[in-house]
Amino acid sequence: MLKQRPFLIETLTAVGLIVAPFVLPHLGFAPNTVNRILVWGLFGLGFDILFGFTGLLSFGQSAFYGTGGFVAAYLLTRAGFSNVLGALVIGMIAAAATGYLIGLIALRRTGIYFAMITVAIAEVFFFVEFNPLSDFTGGENGLPGVPAPSFNLGFTTIHFTDGWSLYQFIALCYFIGIIIALRIVRSPVGAILSAIRDNPLRASAVGHNIHGYKLTAFVIAAAYAGFAGGLLGVLQAFMPPDAFTFDTSGQLVMQTAIGGRGTLFGPLVGATVWLFLQDFLQSALGLGAAWKLVLGVVFVLLVCFLRGGIIGGLVDLYGLVFGKHKRTEAEPDAEVTQPPAPAPMQARKVEHPAYSGPILKATGLTKRYGGLVANSDIDFSVNQGELRGIIGPNGAGKSTFFKMLTCEVPPTSGQIVFGGRDITGLKVTEVCQLGLTKSYQVNQLFTGLTVRQNLTIAALAELRGKFRLDLFRTLSGVKGLTEQVEHTLALVNLTRRADTPVSELAYGEKRRLEIGLALATSPRLLLLDEPLAGMSPRERVETVKLLKSIARGRTMIIIDHDMDSLFELVERVTVLQEGRVLVSGTPEEIKTNAAVQEAYLGGVHGEIAA
Numbered sequence: 001m002l003k004q005r006p007f008l009i010e011t012l013t014a015v016g017l018i019v020a021p022f023v024l025p026h027l028g029f030a031p032n033t034v035n036r037i038l039v040w041g042l043f044g045l046g047f048d049i050l051f052g053f054t055g056l057l058s059f060g061q062s063a064f065y066g067t068g069g070f071v072a073a074y075l076l077t078r079a080g081f082s083n084v085l086g087a088l089v090i091g092m093i094a095a096a097a098t099g100y101l102i103g104l105i106a107l108r109r110t111g112i113y114f115a116m117i118t119v120a121i122a123e124v125f126f127f128v129e130f131n132p133l134s135d136f137t138g139g140e141n142g143l144p145g146v147p148a149p150s151f152n153l154g155f156t157t158i159h160f161t162d163g164w165s166l167y168q169f170i171a172l173c174y175f176i177g178i179i180i181a182l183r184i185v186r187s188p189v190g191a192i193l194s195a196i197r198d199n200p201l202r203a204s205a206v207g208h209n210i211h212g213y214k215l216t217a218f219v220i221a222a223a224y225a226g227f228a229g230g231l232l233g234v235l236q237a238f239m240p241p242d243a244f245t246f247d248t249s250g251q252l253v254m255q256t257a258i259g260g261r262g263t264l265f266g267p268l269v270g271a272t273v274w275l276f277l278q279d280f281l282q283s284a285l286g287l288g289a290a291w292k293l294v295l296g297v298v299f300v301l302l303v304c305f306l307r308g309g310i311i312g313g314l315v316d317l318y319g320l321v322f323g324k325h326k327r328t329e330a331e332p333d334a335e336v337t338q339p340p341a342p343a344p345m346q347a348r349k350v351e352h353p354a355y356s357g358p359i360l361k362a363t364g365l366t367k368r369y370g371g372l373v374a375n376s377d378i379d380f381s382v383n384q385g386e387l388r389g390i391i392g393p394n395g396a397g398k399s400t401f402f403k404m405l406t407c408e409v410p411p412t413s414g415q416i417v418f419g420g421r422d423i424t425g426l427k428v429t430e431v432c433q434l435g436l437t438k439s440y441q442v443n444q445l446f447t448g449l450t451v452r453q454n455l456t457i458a459a460l461a462e463l464r465g466k467f468r469l470d471l472f473r474t475l476s477g478v479k480g481l482t483e484q485v486e487h488t489l490a491l492v493n494l495t496r497r498a499d500t501p502v503s504e505l506a507y508g509e510k511r512r513l514e515i516g517l518a519l520a521t522s523p524r525l526l527l528l529d530e531p532l533a534g535m536s537p538r539e540r541v542e543t544v545k546l547l548k549s550i551a552r553g554r555t556m557i558i559i560d561h562d563m564d565s566l567f568e569l570v571e572r573v574t575v576l577q578e579g580r581v582l583v584s585g586t587p588e589e590i591k592t593n594a595a596v597q598e599a600y601l602g603g604v605h606g607e608i609a610a
């Protein structure tokens with residue numbers, strides 16, 4: 001997420017665009033090269049939102065670049081449409097609509113499969129342009145005669161013909177493009193896109209409809225591509241057929257990687273390097289087609305040694321020169337030993353206020369993995385305000401049971417009722433939205449973000465619901481967000497570490513943040529899967545103290561192997577063995593239960609938590 005320094009980036013961009021025509025000619029840049037760089041930069045703004053911010057690597061952006069470009073060019077050259085800006089906007093809308101339809105299909109898969117689908121889609125569009133639609137697109141001849149923009153102001157008409165004159169129009173388009181892109185990445189949607197890039201599983205588990213947000217990023221990228229494609233036709237007075245080629249998509253990916261992904265300006269910087277090298281090596285050094293060899297070497301070196309691209313490298317250098325304080329190990333955390341007593345956080349509204357039974361009731365819950373029965377015929381219920389512990393030997397089925405309760409995995413048979421509502425078969429996102437969530441046995445954090453940003457992602461899910469298109473709202477405009485995040489920071493004793501990146505946290509702090517992520521969604525029922533796992537004895541003592549303070553007024557179910565600590569925390573304990581409920585009772589009853597001792601000690605009697 002970009003730092004929110006009001007209007008600094010916007011102002012610097014405006015200044016850069018204004019001085020560029022006075023400075024760049026002295027550096028050997030022709031106006032046409034600068035205009036091409038801006039078109040690529042604009043194309044890349046949307047792509048960076050998709051790739052850099054959301055983590056979706058598409059090789060199919062040429063499909064939308066070509067669609068927007070050819071729709072605009074067709075309107076201006078064959079359909080008698082004379083308003084250039086209007087044609088560009090229509091082209092952009094056509095590309096966005098195409099992006100929506102393609103996204104519905106492509107986003108059904110992730111990772112390499114998503115990338116492969118986008119390659120295939122780009123190829124289909126290329127074929128369609130050259131064959132069935134060649135009457136409209138001009139086939140291999142493209143569409144010549146695209147007019148330059150002009151604006152009639154009544155008393156005079158402004159013409160943006162070519163060179164630095166056309167630059168003014170393209171620079172204005174780029175400036176509007178960057179303003180919109182900055183608003184998007186600073187909005188709640190932008191924050192959630194970064195969370196999806198870092199950990200899609202957790203983003204959906206805290207209650208966000210990640211498919212909806214990914215589709216949004218896909219459509220935004222298509223819209224930018226469509227507008228940039230239209231500008232390409234205007235810039236060249238001709239819509240070239242190669243807009244649709246796979247090379248176009250590949251060049252965009254490489255330029256973004258060279259400049260720095262997740263920075264918005266990376267594609268612009270990458271395009272500058274690319275086009276400058278192209279002009280310089282081809283014309284000045286007379287390398288001809290061999291210039292791509294040099295580009296290839298530059299690309300490999302950059303990817304190997306500057307993983308954040310040129311902008312990422314500059315940011316790192318800035319950090320080094322100006323001595324950004326980097327901690328390698330955790331500072332002593334005085335707060336841990338003295339947990340504050342924050343005001344109780346409001347649990348969310350009860351969905352069925354008339355319902356008075358247990359908050360959670362599972363009946364006949366069974367989970368089979370092929371021939372292996374992980375859980376078998378479990379009947380289980382928890383009352384409002386209860387603190388329940390679950391214990392059992394390794395492989396007893398405890399985590400699987402939690403996964404079924406939170407609807408991460410569907411049960412093979414059985415029913416789960418939460419707050420009076422049958423939630424069997426719902427999605428994890430919906431269940432979290434109803435107020436049932438868990439902290440994970442193995443940390444599932446947003447590792448590229450800070451502690452505060454992590455908790456913000458979780459709190460946004462509760463405050464905004466699973467999907468909302470507030471693309472132009474700021475995070476500070478989300479009512480109650482700051483309070484909820486600050487409150488959760490205090491609850492898990494991470495206030496002093498709020499702006500620390502997750503990668504710099506000590507293990508115990510990461511475990512507390514893991515619990516914090518679940519807490520920040522204000523759950524009505526909180527499940528904690530081995531919250532003490534992997535902690536040192538000191539961290540355990542502190543975390544138990546912390547859990548006691550969190551537990552006040554909440555309904556919680558806790559799995560842990562540390563029975564001393566667990567028995568200190570909970571009122572009742574359920575013991576699982578070989579996927580079945582062995583027994584339930586108070587900690588005292590469980591400690592002395594012969595069957596439990598048998599399960600743990602293989603028949604050697606004695607108190608298990610002595």
Ligand SMILES: Nc1ncnc2c1ncn2[C@@H]1O[C@H](COP(=O)(O)OP(=O)(O)OP(=O)(O)O)[C@@H](O)[C@H]1O
Pocket residue numbers: 369372373374392393394395396397398399400401
């Ligand atoms: N996705 C899966 N596919 C196949 N088998 C699985 C899967 N998940 C769990 N199991 C099996 O189900 C059984 C119960 O596993 P589970 O992780 O629920 O136990 P657990 O009580 O949480 O164990 P631990 O205390 O070691 O975390 C184990 O035999 C495990 O190997």
